[in-house]
Amino acid sequence: MPALALPRRLGAPRFTQAAGxxxxxxxxxxxxxxAYAGADTTFAPxxxxxTxxxxxSGGKIITVLSLAGGLIGxxxxxxxxSQIAVPVGVGIGVGTGVPIVTSVVTAVI
Incomplete structure (x- = not known):
């Protein structure tokens, strides 16, 4: 037996959905x-x-310790x-990585 269909009101459901x-x-x-990106200076200090x-001197210490670990190995x-590549990578990363990351973040923001 087919289900009895109730008459549908025209226009009311569409208006309610649009208003919602x-x-x-x-x-x-x-x-x-x-919103201004980069205007917040909470973590600037x-x-x-x-940086x-x-x-x-901190970057030099990290590089020397990495080099010492490679020499001990x-x-x-x-x-x-990796005993040679890691100290070289650390030295390059500390020496040039910080300015590169800073300039990229400044350019994006």
Whole structure:
């Protein structure tokens, strides 16, 4: 036996759906304020200290410790390419990585 179909009101469901979508969007658009990326300086002192540390004596210490670890590995009698490549990579990363990352982040923001 076929189901009994109730008459459908024309226009009312579509208006309700549109109002349910348009109203929150309009309220959000009116309440939104401008957002400025990079205007927040909350972590600027920490970033400056960390950047200065890596570009200065801290970066040299990290590179020397990495090189010492590679030399100790070479002295132990086992040779792998990573014992040379890691200290070189650390030195390059500390020496040039910080300015590159800083300039990329500044350009994106």
């Amino acid at each position: 979508l348009v109203l929150p969007v309009a309220v959000a658009a009116l309440a939104a304020s401008a 920490a970033l400056t200290k960390f 200065d540390f890596l570009e200065g 070479l002295a132990s009698g086992r040779f792998t390419l």
